[in-house]
Amino acid sequence: xxxxxxxxxxxxxxxxxxxxxxxxxxxxxxxxxxxxxxxxxxxxxxxxxxxxxxxxxxxxxxxxxxxxxxxxxxxxxxxxxxxxxxxxxxxxxxxxxxxxxxxxxxxxxxxxxxxxxxxxxxxxxxxxxxxxxxxxxxxxxxxxxxxxxxxxxxxxxxxxxxxxxxxxxxxxxxxxxxxxxxxxxxxxxxxxxxxxxxxxxxxxxxxxxxx
Amino acid sequence: xxxxxxxxxxxxxxxxxxxxxxxxxxxxxxxxxxxxxxxxxxxxxxxxxxxxxxxxxxxxxxxxxxxxxxxxxxxxxxxxxxxxxxxxxxxxxxxxxxxxxxxxxxxxxxxxxxxxxxxxxxxxxxxxxxxxxxxxxxxxxxxxxxxxxxxxxxxxxxxxxxxxxxxxxxxxxxxxxxxxxxxxxxxxxxxxxxxxxxxxxxxxxxxxxxx
DNA sequence: GCATTTCTGGAACGGTGATGACAGAACCCG
DNA sequence: CGGGTTCTGTCATCACCGTTCCAGAAATGC
Numbered sequence: 103x104x105x106x107x108x109x110x111x112x113x114x115x116x117x118x119x120x121x122x123x124x125x126x127x128x129x130x131x132x133x134x135x136x137x138x139x140x141x142x143x144x145x146x147x148x149x150x151x152x153x154x155x156x157x158x159x160x161x162x163x164x165x166x167x168x169x170x171x172x173x174x175x176x177x178x179x180x181x182x183x184x185x186x187x188x189x190x191x192x193x194x195x196x197x198x199x200x201x202x203x204x205x206x207x208x209x210x211x212x213x214x215x216x217x218x219x220x221x222x223x224x225x226x227x228x229x230x231x232x233x234x235x236x237x238x239x240x241x242x243x244x245x246x247x248x249x250x251x252x253x254x255x256x257x258x259x260x261x262x263x264x265x266x267x268x269x270x271x272x273x274x275x276x277x278x279x280x281x282x283x284x285x286x287x288x289x290x291x292x293x294x295x296x297x298x299x300x301x302x303x304x305x306x307x308x309x310x311x312x313x
Numbered sequence: 314x315x316x317x318x319x320x321x322x323x324x325x326x327x328x329x330x331x332x333x334x335x336x337x338x339x340x341x342x343x344x345x346x347x348x349x350x351x352x353x354x355x356x357x358x359x360x361x362x363x364x365x366x367x368x369x370x371x372x373x374x375x376x377x378x379x380x381x382x383x384x385x386x387x388x389x390x391x392x393x394x395x396x397x398x399x400x401x402x403x404x405x406x407x408x409x410x411x412x413x414x415x416x417x418x419x420x421x422x423x424x425x426x427x428x429x430x431x432x433x434x435x436x437x438x439x440x441x442x443x444x445x446x447x448x449x450x451x452x453x454x455x456x457x458x459x460x461x462x463x464x465x466x467x468x469x470x471x472x473x474x475x476x477x478x479x480x481x482x483x484x485x486x487x488x489x490x491x492x493x494x495x496x497x498x499x500x501x502x503x504x505x506x507x508x509x510x511x512x513x514x515x516x517x518x519x520x521x522x523x524x
Numbered sequence: 525g526c527a528t529t530t531c532t533g534g535a536a537c538g539g540t541g542a543t544g545a546c547a548g549a550a551c552c553c554g
Numbered sequence: 555c556g557g558g559t560t561c562t563g564t565c566a567t568c569a570c571c572g573t574t575c576c577a578g579a580a581a582t583g584c
Contacts, residue, residue: 117530118580139437141352144571155533156573166572217436224498225428225436226350238498266517269510273488276507280490287435287449296487299480303514306477328560329550355541366563367543373561377542 122154124162125176132173137215139226140170167231174237177219181241188248194256195308198249198274199301205278206297209285216293217286221279246275262307270307274300333365335373336387343384348426350437351381378442385448388430392452399459405467406519409460409485410512416489417508420496427504428497432490457486473518481518485511 130151134143145156145166163169184204191197209216220241227234253267262270277300285293341362345354356367356377374380395415402408420427431452438445464478473481488511496504 116528116582118532118582120531121580122532139439142441145573146571157534157575158532160573161531217439221494222436225433225494228350228428228497229499235499239500242495242500242503269513272503272507272510273514276489276491276495276511277484277487278491279494280487280492283432283436283490283494284453284487286439288440288446289450289453292453292483296483299483300487302480303484327552328558329552329562331561332550333562356543357541368545368564369562371543 120158120162122152122158127152127154127159127162128169128172128176131169132176132219133215135170135173136177136217136219136222139222141226167233171233171237174219174223174234178237178241178244181218181220182244185245185248188252191252191255194252194254194259195261195304197252198256199304201249201252202274202278202297202301202304205282206294209281209290209293209297216288216290218279218282221282222286225283242275245278246271249274256307260309263309266307274304331369331373333363333369338363338365338370338373339380339383339387342380343387343430344426346381346384347388347428347430347433350433352437378444382444382448385430385434385445389448389452389455392429392431393455396456396459399463402463402466405463405465405470406472406515408463409467410515412460412463413485413489413508413512413515416493417505420492420501420504420508427499427501429490429493432493433497436494453486456489457482460485467518471520474520477518485515 127148131143131148134147134151145159148154148159148169149156159169163172184201188197188201208214220238223234224238229235249271250267253262253270256262257264257267277296281293281296281300284296338359342354342359345358345362356370359365359370359380360367370380374383395412399408399412419425431449434445435449440446460482461478464473464481467473468475468478488507492504492507492511495507
């Protein structure tokens with residue numbers, strides 16, 4: 103019976119209606135948390151960018167943690183859209199490469215903060231917050247599973263050696279996270295090179311191509 | 314002419330001598346920063362664990378940032394000892410595998426915090442602190458260069474395909490960082506599995522072994 | 525219109541944490 | 555042993571930040 107969480111789009115029917123868009127505020131918060139981290143982002147910064155005062159934020163999200171969790175959810179569905187083709191695409195290796203390149207575009211792009219909110223949170227929060235740990239764990243599972251699915255398709259298509267999909271999904275997951283952590287430190291070129299090396303290695307997986 | 318930094322073991326000759334061991338304090342600080350992060354670690358915690366009061370810390374290290382930088386240096390020489398055989402060892406692939414296993418032992422071990430202070434700092438500090446960015450960049454360079462050296466030896470020994478050492482050094486660096494980030498989130502089993510998948514993949518690099 | 529309910533901004537509260545000031549303590553050198 | 559120098563601990567300062575309080579505002583249904 104703590105913070106009841108944001109009622110995304112239910113009908114309050116009674117009392118004064120909310121005067122701001124919860125999703126829009128979550129988006130702004132996401133951007134700030136993504137760019138600066140959880141601790142380094144203050145409620146005041148969010149009120150400044152959204153024009154919504156602190157008490158309204160607390161009424162809608164419970165507390166800072168609730169807002170962060172909402173932002174994390176939003177981030178996860180953003181990434182989920184790019185993961186989807188991995189899980190249920192029609193290609194094997196090509197789907198994987200396409201995803202890695204999507205990540206690379208995100209790191210190089212100036213439109214979004216470089217790095218991954220989930221990776222950042224894993225490192226910054228560590229094991230301190232159980233819900234954050236759970237969300238991050240679930241996210242990793244989702245990504246890894248999608249990578250594995252794509253690699254299984256690659257196995258069936260004879261693109262890569264049988265029995266390697268699980269291990270290689272883990273390998274890719276680790277490589278992606280490492281590149282994202284590096285990108286966060288401002289070394290976008292290095293991060294992009296890491297992802298390129300990942301792609302090169304994937305290409306070498308092709309059965310029949312000399313080692 | 315700012316904080317003069319800790320005079321590690323010079324002879325003060327004049328005035329009251331320091332009554333605590335700078336290295337020992339740095340070690341404690343390192344442990345706390347490593348485990349909790351920069352922001353989450355307070356000077357008070359360090360005074361509590363060391364018995365040294367805040368003003369003495371400020372006299373020796375300038376400020377919290379100076380202490381953190383000293384801790385980072387200490388961490389880097391700790392890791393440097395494990396990197397050394399990579400750079401100047403006599404084996405190729407085996408040296409690389411040995412290093413990955415050293416990282417894995419660190420993650421699984423209960424004696425040290427799981428994760429890597431440099432990776433943690435890259436993510437937590439981001440691009441905010443120029444000196445931290447520089448130290449992290451230098452550390453990455455050192456690791457990558459050592460990995461490349463070992464892989465070059467592997468190339469010369471005919472263990473892996475020629476011309477792949479640079480790319481694969483980057484790949485390993487990314488994979489290691491990703492596993493370390495995952496370990497920091499408390500998922501030590503997952504992190505260990507990532508490192509194992511890295512080792513498995515390295516084994517598949519062996520020229521002559523079927524893809 | 526009126527009572528009720530729920531929102532809203534602004535100001536206040538309480539805690540925390542980095543840093544600086546200061547008086548005393550411990551050591552060197554002459 | 556006294557002067558000069560540098561350490562040490564305690565306390566104060568100052569800023570920041572998450573959170574709550576409160577009085578007013580805006581909607582609902584009767």
